[in-house]
Amino acid sequence: MDPELNTQEAEVKLANLRLIKGIWPFIRPYRWMLAACCALILLITFLDLLIPWFTRLAIDGFILPMDHRSGIRIFGISIAGFTQFAMIFAAVLILTLVIDFFQAVFMEYTGQKIILNLRCTLFKHMTGLAVPFFDNNTSGRLVSRVAGDVENMNEMFTTILVFIFKDLILMAGVFTALFIMNLKLALYASMIIPVIVISIAVSSVFIRKAFRTIRQKIAEINHMFAETLTGVSVIQTMASEKLFNRKFDRLNTEHFHASMYQIRAFAIFMPFISFLSVVGVAIVIYGGSVEVTRLQLTIGELVAFLFYIKLFFRPLRELSEKFSLLQNALASGERIITILEQEPAPLRRITPGQAALESIRTIEFDRVSFAYTEGQPVLHDISFSLAAGQSIGIVGQTGSGKSTIINLLNGFYIPGAGRILINGIDQGEFSMNDIRQRTAMVMQDPVLFSGTIRDNIQSDLPDVPDDQLAQALKHANCDFLFERHQGIDTLIHEGGRPLSSGEKQLVCIARAFAVNPDLIIFDEATSYMDSQSEIKIHDAVSRLMKSRTSIIIAHRLSTVRDCDTIYLMRDGVIREKGSHDALTRLKGEYYHLLEKEKITVHNQ
Amino acid sequence: MQLILPYFKKNLGKIILGILCMIIVDCTQLAIPHIIKQAVDILAESDFSHDILVHQVLFIVVLGLVMAVLRYFWRILLMGSARDLEKGIRQHLYSHILTLDQHYFNRVKTGDIMAHATSDINHIRMAFGMGIIALTDALLLGTASIAIMLWMNPKLTLAALLPMPLLSFMIRYLGRKMHAFHTSAQESYSELTELIREGFSGIRVLKLFNLEAAVGTKVARYSEHYFKKNLKRATVTAFFRPLMGFFFNLSTGIVLFYGGVLVMDHQISPGELVAFTQYLGILAWPIIAIGWMTNLIQRGLASLKRINALLDARPMVESPRQDSTTPGPDHSKPDTRKHFQRIIFDRVDFGYDPDKPLLSDITLDIPFGSVTGISGPPGSGKTTLVQLIPRIFDTTRGTLRLDDTAVTAMELDTLREMVAFMPQEPFLFSGTIRENILMGRSFSSDRLDHILSVCQLSETIRQMPDGLDTLIGEKGITLSGGQKQRITLARTLIQDKPVTILDDPISQVDTQTASAIIQSLQQHGSGRIMIIISHRMSALSFCDRILVLEEGRITHQGDHDALMTGSHFYRTSFTVQQFQEAHGS
Incomplete structure (x- = not known):
């Protein structure tokens, strides 16, 4: 499930140093296990190659000689009886089975273990990245990094390493055996190798293209499917089913054409490879027969030749499958490495270990400017200060820069110019964790995680007593949890079900209360609230604010009117500041807005 | 098979x-x-x-x-x-x-x-x-x-x-x-x-x-x-x-x-x-x-x-089976479309779980040409109530009718062609803004311009890189909550349908823009049934009738004056808002 559309399908090179360098730390702890796996693979390949050799020995040593008794020698040990030889043959088979099984399990274990570590590290790394990273990547895309891409990497170890080691070594081993038996015939047979190499090289161009288009199309299909699932009620209430069916049909057909292209590519490549194997047999039969009549080759050797040719073509049969797995794994690897190479958000920005934060007492913005994208400033020369126990309100229209102030204060972004001072010390000298630990925030969109209410509100201090959590819920008017649900043990599902938007927001507010913070930030937190809940919350908030500092962000003036100081923002600049009364008396922009808000009320 | x-x-x-x-x-x-x-x-x-x-x-x-x-x-x-x-x-x-x-x-x-x-x-x-x-x-x-x-x-x-x-x-x-x-x-x-x-x-x-x-x-x-x-x-x-x-x-x-x-x-x-x-x-x-x-x-x-x-999996909400509609051949579908006079809720209950009703005993008569406002505390069932009309859910008890025809007896397509519904949480599809507003239908550019100005979008869209053809979503730009909400509103209003339902249409829009939108909505409301849910009493000010929903019941209804005397919720909410707005002037 890879919902990304603009996959940068950059050409992935097999020998990609960057990839190897990025993955190596994860392989390193298991390098000896991997080495052991490779050794086992070598052993198995050797045992595989032994079977045709034994066949040759059986034919030449026992079956064809007139006296049937000439006997053979294996590694210097002479074997006189046919039955004895059969026993040895059986023993080799059993040995192969056992080693093969252990190798496979061993390989899986090692691969999965590496993947497990990679996944945990990657997730921790990603959550540690700065917020702009998450602005630029949709969560769907990020999920497929940690889920699908990591899973693809597993193929790297289980299938691809086996491919490189086992198949290539097997193929090389086959020709070694051929050359040992008969130089001339081996040379004849090796004539097909350049043809194979060329046909693989040529077809891989087409096959890679086919895989790439299919991957893209399937990603688009999945994206549309996922989007439809989320927005299905919109489509239904708009009665737009036909439109969406048509759109999907178009995508689906494109995918169909891409897959037909792939089928055609393989329909040429695969039968051609099979044809080459038949040609290989023909060469061996012709050359072999001639050599046998010249007494340069035994019949047993001819039969062994035929066996080896079969063995040689065996890996080629699954080549395409492995090829696509390899492509997938390398592309996934690249994407993972790209993320791992990103620097995590620094917890301290200036000199580490400089300042310890006991509590947040004062906050000061000193001529702070900021732009998300260069050339489009969002904040310009913002200065204000906030003393302990004070409250400020920041009002302004959507896009005036209110929320950006909070994003800077929370350390989600770093100011472009100016300083943010906490207790008179630059914010960058504190650990961001310490600052956040003493801050609580309630945001516009209520975000709850699946799990119990307890999981959701107890923050990173794991052993907050239940009654304290219940107290926080009560403060936030979450009585409904006790009346209609199971209190702090209420189970929340995906998307905050079964709570309504307003209820979710109330729980988020409770979460803020549970932190017992020095600083409380409300960012449009009441937009889903009706006036009555708003009153109750403001009640609780003002109680809490007694000894605490608070910042309230709103586009409705009524929300902030009780604040000690109100800052009116427009286009990234503070236009007016003062108490509600002062600003009203000023008869400026604030007053103007207030009048407008009133008109709507009086209109009835 | x-x-x-x-x-x-x-x-x-x-x-x-x-x-x-x-x-x-x-x-x-x-x-x-x-x-x-x-x-x-x-x-x-x-x-x-x-x-x-x-x-x-x-x-x-x-x-x-x-x-x-x-x-x-x-x-x-x-x-x-x-x-x-x-x-x-x-x-x-x-x-x-x-x-x-x-x-x-x-x-x-x-x-x-x-x-x-x-x-x-x-x-x-x-x-x-x-x-x-x-x-x-x-x-x-x-x-x-x-x-x-x-x-x-x-x-x-x-x-x-x-x-x-x-x-x-x-x-x-x-x-x-x-x-x-x-x-x-x-x-x-x-x-x-x-x-x-x-x-x-x-x-x-x-x-x-x-x-x-x-x-x-x-x-x-x-x-x-x-x-x-x-x-x-x-x-x-x-x-x-x-x-x-x-x-x-x-x-x-x-x-x-x-x-x-x-x-x-x-x-x-x-x-x-x-x-x-x-x-x-x-x-x-x-x-x-x-x-x-x-x-x-x-x-x-x-x-x-x-x-x-x-x-x-069959939807519980489904068009009627052929045989159930046949007894009355008199009401052909296109007729219902233009001629119905009222939406009637008759003792309607709803709940996912029968023991925990979200709505109980809702009886309502919404005449054509009226504007109805709905308010109430969170979780009181406002959204659920309006979702019953385009049959996002069906009533668990009681009937919902257009005149004498139960909505369940109508073709789903026909019903939904009559209702323009704006959901509470704005949802946009990846594609252009135009595609998101038109949703595959075609309207004259005059109408589109008109609706954009009703939703206070004209200026916003002028500032976008490609205007109406700006891509949004995965491949395009990210919109603010207020912008999304206004585009969703435009998508709803552009369809000239007999019923328009707006679920909290201006919650994420700033006050100035919101009041401008509300004013335009008053004109839009005529000649149809309009239902608006909002927490801001100011947004409901022009409604012919306002319903107060508490714990799944309509506790009070009437115009502003009636509610001021009758509903505690309405009175408190209104007084607070009024006091807040009026204070200092």
């Missing part, structure tokens, strides 16, 4: 032709060991003739060529049909999803449906494409080569095939185990994926409350769990290949040693011995294939069952 049968019928010609090609390929393939046998026998008896050899070798090459050409054709014919099946099922699934209602989506996780759309469809294609092709091929090739071997020497054949029953038993046993482990690993994987998704979508909250470590640990725990499940699966899988190889080599060994004895006794020729090993080589593929394919087909059938279950 019902699902895939039509595709078999549709592609019957291709399938038959493809299978024919496959049969010829198989026959050809079986001829080659026979030629090898002759060549070896000639050598063993030392009556070598160069001409015969050249003949034999050329014959092999020609056979190879025939095989290659025919293989090309069956691949395209049969695999193409499988892709056609895949395409068809996917389209079927997609259009079915569009008919399902919210009851279904509340019950089933979207992740599960996505899994159906991706892996299950793939499994079906593999099973009914590759699976059936390979199984037919394997059975054909297998029986034919066994028959030839029996014809050459029954004793040796039986001896060589001795291990096979055990192998097929092992394959089936391991296959079942593998499937079970695979399923539980997959379950564990989707839990893990969901956890990761949640972590990323709530990243800001994670960071603000320093929850990264806690969630990281949780992900590690789930990963570990998945690791264990997956290792179980892998261990069984690891048995598969070595076991196949072992049994195949065992048969080769039996042929070599028992066959060797038979050659020494002059019961078979050396050439026959070699041919036997060659036939065994051909047989290896069917044996492996049958093992592999039975799994593939089993998995495909399981997927088919799951997809069928999804396709069998």
Whole structure:
């Protein structure tokens, strides 16, 4: 499930140093296990190659000689009886089975273990990245990094390493055996190798293209499917089913054409490879027969030749499958490495270990400017200060820069110019964790995680007593949890079900209360609230604010009117500041807005 | 089966032709060991003739060529049909999803449906494409080569095939185990994926409350769990290949040693011995294939069952069956459209769980040409109430009618063509802004301009890089909550429908813009039924009637004055807002 559309399908090179360098730390702890796996693979390949050799020995040593008794020698040990030889043959088979099984399990274990570590590290790394990273990547895309891409990497170890080691070594081993038996015939047979190499090289161009288009199309299909699932009620209430069916049909057909292209590519490549194997047999039969009549080759050797040719073509049969797995794994690897190479958000920005934060007492913005994208400033020369126990309100229209102030204060972004001072010390000298630990925030969109209410509100201090959590819920008017649900043990599902938007927001507010913070930030937190809940919350908030500092962000003036100081923002600049009364008396922009808000009320 | 049968019928010609090609390929393939046998026998008896050899070798090459050409054709014919099946099922699934209602989506996780759309469809294609092709091929090739071997020497054949029953038993046993482990690993994987998704979508909250470590640990725990499940699966899988190889080599060994004895006794020729090993080589593929394919087909059938279950899921909200509408032929559908006079809620109850009603005893009469406002505390059922009108849900008790026609007796399309509905949480599709507003319909550019100005969007859109054709979503720009809300509003208002329902339309819009929108809405409201939910009493100020909903009941209704005296909720809310607005002036 890879919902990304603009996959940068950059050409992935097999020998990609960057990839190897990025993955190596994860392989390193298991390098000896991997080495052991490779050794086992070598052993198995050797045992595989032994079977045709034994066949040759059986034919030449026992079956064809007139006296049937000439006997053979294996590694210097002479074997006189046919039955004895059969026993040895059986023993080799059993040995192969056992080693093969252990190798496979061993390989899986090692691969999965590496993947497990990679996944945990990657997730921790990603959550540690700065917020702009998450602005630029949709969560769907990020999920497929940690889920699908990591899973693809597993193929790297289980299938691809086996491919490189086992198949290539097997193929090389086959020709070694051929050359040992008969130089001339081996040379004849090796004539097909350049043809194979060329046909693989040529077809891989087409096959890679086919895989790439299919991957893209399937990603688009999945994206549309996922989007439809989320927005299905919109489509239904708009009665737009036909439109969406048509759109999907178009995508689906494109995918169909891409897959037909792939089928055609393989329909040429695969039968051609099979044809080459038949040609290989023909060469061996012709050359072999001639050599046998010249007494340069035994019949047993001819039969062994035929066996080896079969063995040689065996890996080629699954080549395409492995090829696509390899492509997938390398592309996934690249994407993972790209993320791992990103620097995590620094917890301290200036000199580490400089300042310890006991509590947040004062906050000061000193001529702070900021732009998300260069050339489009969002904040310009913002200065204000906030003393302990004070409250400020920041009002302004959507896009005036209110929320950006909070994003800077929370350390989600770093100011472009100016300083943010906490207790008179630059914010960058504190650990961001310490600052956040003493801050609580309630945001516009209520975000709850699946799990119990307890999981959701107890923050990173794991052993907050239940009654304290219940107290926080009560403060936030979450009585409904006790009346209609199971209190702090209420189970929340995906998307905050079964709570309504307003209820979710109330729980988020409770979460803020549970932190017992020095600083409380409300960012449009009441937009889903009706006036009555708003009153109750403001009640609780003002109680809490007694000894605490608070910042309230709103586009409705009524929300902030009780604040000690109100800052009116427009286009990234503070236009007016003062108490509600002062600003009203000023008869400026604030007053103007207030009048407008009133008109709507009086209109009835 | 019902699902895939039509595709078999549709592609019957291709399938038959493809299978024919496959049969010829198989026959050809079986001829080659026979030629090898002759060549070896000639050598063993030392009556070598160069001409015969050249003949034999050329014959092999020609056979190879025939095989290659025919293989090309069956691949395209049969695999193409499988892709056609895949395409068809996917389209079927997609259009079915569009008919399902919210009851279904509340019950089933979207992740599960996505899994159906991706892996299950793939499994079906593999099973009914590759699976059936390979199984037919394997059975054909297998029986034919066994028959030839029996014809050459029954004793040796039986001896060589001795291990096979055990192998097929092992394959089936391991296959079942593998499937079970695979399923539980997959379950564990989707839990893990969901956890990761949640972590990323709530990243800001994670960071603000320093929850990264806690969630990281949780992900590690789930990963570990998945690791264990997956290792179980892998261990069984690891048995598969070595076991196949072992049994195949065992048969080769039996042929070599028992066959060797038979050659020494002059019961078979050396050439026959070699041919036997060659036939065994051909047989290896069917044996492996049958093992592999039975799994593939089993998995495909399981997927088919799951997809069928999804396709069998009938929406509870459905158009009436043909026979139930027939008794009254008098009301033809287009008539209802223009002429209905009122929406009537008659003692309506609603709840997902009958014991916990979300709405109880709602009785309402909304006349044409009126504007109705709804307010109430969160969770009081406001959204649910309006969702009943376009039948996002159906009432659990009581009836909802347009004049005398119950909404359940109307064609769903007809009903929804009459209702323009704006949901509480704005949802936009990836595409252009224009596509999102028009939703596939066409309107005059005058109307579009008009609606944009009603929604205070004209200026906003002028500032966008490509105006109305600016891409939004995954590939395009990110909009603010207020912008999304206004685009959703425009999408709703542009449809000139008899009923317009707006669920909290201005909650994320700033006050100035909001009041401008409300003013324009007053004009828009005439000549239709308009219903607006809002927490801001100011947004409801122009309504003809305001309903106050508390705990799923209409506690009060009336115009502003009536509510000021009658409803405590309304009075307090209004007074607070009024006081707030008025204070200081």
